[in-house]
């Protein structure tokens with residue numbers, strides 16, 4: 001069978017999203033814009049967790065909002081959204097999407113998901129995509145999840161998820177607690193209605209962002225959801241169900257529009273502060289290797 005290592009996955013990304021006329025474009029989450037904000041750690045979180053970075057009163061944070069996929073001109077009415085954060089100077093980098101799960105639990109599934117979408121002789125095999133989406137449980141679950149998701153009217157009304165499970169050092173026990181995190185918009189999640197979807201153009205997120213931050217910061221609470229005993233921690237395709245203990249880590253306040261300068265940068269999810277350990281699932285390391293390859297191809 002095929003070996004889906006980082007180079008193979010990067011090659012597939014270029015086959016799917018590459019542009020011979022623009023070889024240096026970002027190959028996934030291509031359409032995006034940049035902003036600046038501050039992260040204010042919560043006092044209770046720095047008492048509970050042994051993460052020295054959280055002892056700071058505030059941490060300057062670079063923000064990149066994006067759409068999933070390699071199309072620089074994708075419609076903002078597409079559902080897949082991203083938010084990448086760089087706290088301090090790569091002190092803590094978080095790369096999230098608006099879905100708590102993804103479509104693949106291992107490199108083979110990830111590679112196959114890309115492969116079936118690559119045009120052959122200029123033709124995308126929609127039948128094969130449909131068939132395979134039904135056959136592979138991870139693809140089917142993700143498609144089903146995304147069907148139930150709306151198109152939000154603003155990045156200020158979108159919740160962003162870590163998807164992977166990270167490990168956070170408990171101050172009292174010095175043990176690492178498995179948890180998923182998310183950035184919950186304080187203004188709530190709001191979807192466009194059918195009527196609004198019809199009359200809205202394809203480019204509204206960036207303008208909406210500029211209008212908002214001219215008046216007030218866009219605010220998110222960063223929340224950890226601690227794993228319960230039987231929650232899957234090494235499978236990014238599985239939702240967690242039921243009640244979970246939550247820890248509010250702090251608040252992100254996004255204040256300043258910064259144009260498109262950060263679009264060429266890379267956000268490496270492996271940049272973690274002392275007190276946070278990386279995920280153990282079969283995709284996280286591969287993911288970081290792929291980002292290194294695609295970033296170096298942009299230079």
Ligand code: HEM
Pocket residue numbers: 009013026027028029032064065066081082083084095096097102110161162163164236265266267283284286287290291294295
């Ligand atoms: C093995 C799994 C994954 C692979 C191979 C992969 C691949 C990629 C690649 C090639 C890029 C472009 C990087 C660059 O050149 O700058 C990218 C960007 C991105 N990915 Fe992934 N990805 C994976 C998993 C995920 C997951 C689980 C999430 C969400 C939790 C995610 C969210 C994003 C976002 C938001 C960006 C844009 C970052 C930015 O703003 O620059 N990816 N991904």
